[in-house]
Structures are given as C-alpha cells and as structure tokens.
Amino acid sequence: MTDLGPLIPRNRAIHPVPYDPDYKTSVARSPNLPLLSMESGPSEETGPVFGHGRIGALDNNLILNWTKGAAPAVGERILMHGHVLDETARPVRNTLLEIWQANAGGRYRHKKDSYLAPLDPNFGGCGRTLTDENGYYQFLTVRPGAYPWPNRGNDWRPMHIHVSVYGHSFGQRLITQMYFEGDPLIAHCPIAHTIKSHGQLDRLVAPLDLAHSRPLDFLAYKFDIVLRGRRQTMFENKLEGM
Amino acid sequence: MVQKLDMLQETPSQTAGPYVHIGLMPSYTGNGGIYDEEIGVSPIAAGARGEIIEIVGSVCDGTGWALRDALLESWQADAAGIFPGQEGADPGVSGHCRFAADAVSGEFTLRTVKPGPVLHRSGGRQAPHISLWIVARGINIGLQTRIYFEDEDNSADPLLARIEQRPRVETLIAKKLGPGQYRFDIRLQGAGETVFLDL
Numbered sequence: 001m002t003d004l005g006p007l008i009p010r011n012r013a014i015h016p017v018p019y020d021p022d023y024k025t026s027v028a029r030s031p032n033l034p035l036l037s038m039e040s041g042p043s044e045e046t047g048p049v050f051g052h053g054r055i056g057a058l059d060n061n062l063i064l065n066w067t068k069g070a071a072p073a074v075g076e077r078i079l080m081h082g083h084v085l086d087e088t089a090r091p092v093r094n095t096l097l098e099i100w101q102a103n104a105g106g107r108y109r110h111k112k113d114s115y116l117a118p119l120d121p122n123f124g125g126c127g128r129t130l131t132d133e134n135g136y137y138q139f140l141t142v143r144p145g146a147y148p149w150p151n152r153g154n155d156w157r158p159m160h161i162h163v164s165v166y167g168h169s170f171g172q173r174l175i176t177q178m179y180f181e182g183d184p185l186i187a188h189c190p191i192a193h194t195i196k197s198h199g200q201l202d203r204l205v206a207p208l209d210l211a212h213s214r215p216l217d218f219l220a221y222k223f224d225i226v227l228r229g230r231r232q233t234m235f236e237n238k239l240e241g242m
Numbered sequence: 243m244v245q246k247l248d249m250l251q252e253t254p255s256q257t258a259g260p261y262v263h264i265g266l267m268p269s270y271t272g273n274g275g276i277y278d279e280e281i282g283v284s285p286i287a288a289g290a291r292g293e294i295i296e297i298v299g300s301v302c303d304g305t306g307w308a309l310r311d312a313l314l315e316s317w318q319a320d321a322a323g324i325f326p327g328q329e330g331a332d333p334g335v336s337g338h339c340r341f342a343a344d345a346v347s348g349e350f351t352l353r354t355v356k357p358g359p360v361l362h363r364s365g366g367r368q369a370p371h372i373s374l375w376i377v378a379r380g381i382n383i384g385l386q387t388r389i390y391f392e393d394e395d396n397s398a399d400p401l402l403a404r405i406e407q408r409p410r411v412e413t414l415i416a417k418k419l420g421p422g423q424y425r426f427d428i429r430l431q432g433a434g435e436t437v438f439l440d441l
C-alpha cells in the first residue's frame with residue numbers, strides 16, 4: 001500500500017531571504033535564529049477544507065463583485081488564470097485561492113493607503129475561488145496600477161496581484177505576488193528582489209497569454225502556482241520517538 | 243548525463259504586505275459585505291465539545307514594538323485530538339481561524355476549544371498544541387510556530403524535545419492567566435525570540 005507521507009521539506013533557497021536591508025521593514029521583523037526543522041506530522045499534513053457552497057458566483061470577478069454586478073470597475077480588463085500543482089506535478093483540486101490588489105490607479109481600498117490616485121467606487125480589490133478538478137482557476141479583474149511606497153527615497157511597487165493559497169494541508173500554506181511581463185519596475189523593486197535568484201523571481205512574472213485573451217474584451221495572463229508535495233510511503237521505517 | 247527528476251519547484255513566497263487584510267479579512271478593513279461569508283471567522287461553532295479557551299497576545303519585532311498589522315492563522319485538532327476532516331472529528335470544530343493584531347494596541351485574541359493530544363504517524367503522542375502561521379509587511383515568508391499550554395504535560399512532546407536551548411521551549415508555551423485564559427506573546431527577533439518551525 002502506498003500512502004501520502006510527510007510533506008517534502010521546503011527548499012528555502014528558492015524563497016526570499018527573511019532579512020534584507022533594501023526592504024527596510026524586514027530588518028526588525030526577521031528571526032535571527034535558525035528555524036527548527038523536523039518531519040511534518042498531522043498538524044501540518046491536515047488543513048482546512050472550504051466547500052463550494054461558501055463561494056459566491058461573483059467572488060472571482062473583481063470587476064463586478066464590489067457592486068454585486070451593478071457597475072464595472074475602471075481599468076484594463078484582464079483574465080488571471082492558471083493551474084495549482086504540487087511538486088510532484090499533481091493538480092491541487094478544490095483548493096481556495098484568494099487575491100487582493102490595488103485598483104487601476106494603484107490605490108488600495110484601505111484606510112492606511114493615502115496615495116493621490118483616487119478610489120474607484122466600483123472596485124473593492126479582493127476575490128476568491130476554488131480550483132477545479134484539474135487544479136485550474138480563473139479571476140476576471142482589472143490590471144492594478146503601480147504605486148509608490150515609503151521605503152528608500154523613491155521606491156515604487158511594480159504592478160502586482162497578491163495571491164494566497166491553502167493546498168490540502170496547513171504546511172502548504174503560501175502567500176505570493178504575481179507580476180506582469182514587461183513591467184520595467186520589477187527590476188527596481190526591493191520586495192521582488194528579496195528573492196535572490198533571478199530565475200526564481202521570473203517564476204512570479206506572468207506572461208501575456210494572447211491565446212486565452214478574448215477579442216474586444218480582456219487580455220489574459222497565465223500564473224501557475226506550485227505548492228509543496230507529499231512523499232509516498234511505500235517503505236516507511238518508523239523511527240523511535242519521532 | 244542523468245535522467246531528469248520531473249519534480250516541480252514550489253512557487254517562491256512574497257510578503258503579504260500591509261494590506262493583507264483586504265484579501266483575507268475584508269470586514270476588518272471595513273470592506274465587509276463583499277462575500278456572503280468570510281473564511282476563518284471562528285475555529286468553533288455552537289456545540290463544540292471541550293473547554294472553551296481564550297488566548298491573548300501580541301507579535302513584537304526586534305525592537306520590542308508590537309506589530310499593528312500582523313495577520314495570524316491557527317489550525318488545530320478538536321478536544322479529542324482529532325483534526326477536522328478526519329474520522330470521528332467533532333463537527334463543531336472547523337479548527338481554522340484568522341485573526342489580526344489590533345490596529346491600535348497590537349493585541350490579538352483567539353477564542354477556541356482546547357485541543358487534545360495528537361497521535362503522530364509513529365504512534366507517539368504530541369502534547370496539545372495549536373499551529374500558528376504569521377504574515378505581515380516585512381515578513382517575506384510566513385512564519386510557522388505552535389502554542390502549547392502551561393497546564394498540560396509537555397514533557398514527552400517530540401517537537402519540544404528537539405529544542406536544544408531549553409529556555410527557548412518557554413517561547414512556545416502559553417501562560418495561564420486564569421480559568422480558560424492564556425497569554426502567548428510572539429517575538430520575531432532578538433531577546434526571547436520565538437522558536438519558528440520548518441515542518
């Protein structure tokens with residue numbers, strides 16, 4: 001019998017460094033001491049399940065969800081879509097994806113955001129969906145604007161959409177950001193560059209996907225997501241005390 | 243040359259940023275009503291079996307300042323040590339909660355049921371604990387840790403046993419304030435730094 005075993009240990013080398021002086025807030029918020037590594041157990045291998053019943057029909061349509069369909073948000077209409085897979089290339093089915101973003105002018109609907117760009121009365125800025133049987137998901141939204149932020153003297157965030165994913169176990173929990181192909185601000189962004197490998201950062205840059213764009217309606221951007229996988233346990237030795 | 247392994251690599255993390263609540267707790271930012279029902283509002287429903295407890299605490303940075311923008315998620319077993327979704331689990335326990343540091347005080351509150359000891363794959367028993375995942379601006383990859391309880395027998399817990407510097411074990415143990423009341427402070431960096439996990 002094969003069974004799903006422990007989570008494959010996280011390869012921390014592909015992830016951002018926790019401490020990065022160019023991203024000033026990380027300096028006092030990054031642990032100094034090493035993480036405690038251990039094989040995963042039930043606390044990490046189980047996780048919350050979200051039924052389809054909780055997801056509304058407009059939840060993955062950020063153009064319409066804030067006004068319940070009454071009026072569309074301002075901006076370039078885009079489809080963000082892709083697959084969620086695990087490291088063993090299996091689709092992650094029925095998993096919750098949530099996104100949030102600034103509006104087309106680069107302004108968040110948040111009391112702490114005081115950027116000059118105006119709020120769009122028809123745009124809330126969040127959406128959610130469940131992946132289907134193939135791990136596939138879609139969001140219809142507007143392309144978020146770039147925005148300035150207080151860090152070094154003149155730092156701007158490239159256009160980006162924040163993404164939160166669950167997977168099927170709490171140990172797979174991940175938050176990341178999707179960037180857009182061709183955005184010149186990516187090269188200057190200290191948050192993007194907390195990821196030290198250019199090859200890894202490129203994996204967060206969604207390509208323009210003309211084949212899935214709808215003429216006279218929206219452009220598509222493809223963003224695939226990979227979560228931690230599980231080891232198969234055909235030959236599992238039990239270690240004493242573990 | 244060798245064969246290819248055909249493994250994919252995990253997607254790199256990025257900070258949740260200052261506006262994470264817009265996406266995960268819209269009501270908290272005054273954007274409620276966008277969804278019929280938000281995710282992780284409470285880890286328990288009416289009728290949950292076991293002792294109802296309240297854990298208060300804060301998330302401090304390396305200067306001792308409590309973060310006002312931290313968002314936390316918890317995941318836990320029910321009072322019998324069974325996780326939601328597993329056979330025999332208490333239907334009154336969803337086990338998952340989202341909660342935020344208060345924007346003024348930095349204090350958070352988690353109201354839940356006290357979990358039971360959890361059986362490990364090997365047959366060993368882990369002391370009652372709640373898993374935590376912490377994100378905020380300046381945290382580039384979500385931090386995992388656990389809340390254990392001062393009034394439980396933690397002596398045989400395999401994870402706590404792995405902590406070499408014994409005084410650091412205390413950073414994972416909630417202090418009892420009174421019946422059903424606990425305090426658990428998280429220190430991201432420096433003196434008393436919380437033990438963070440890579441599981």
Ligand SMILES: [Fe+3]
Binds near residue numbers: 102157160162259
């Ligand atoms: Fe942002």
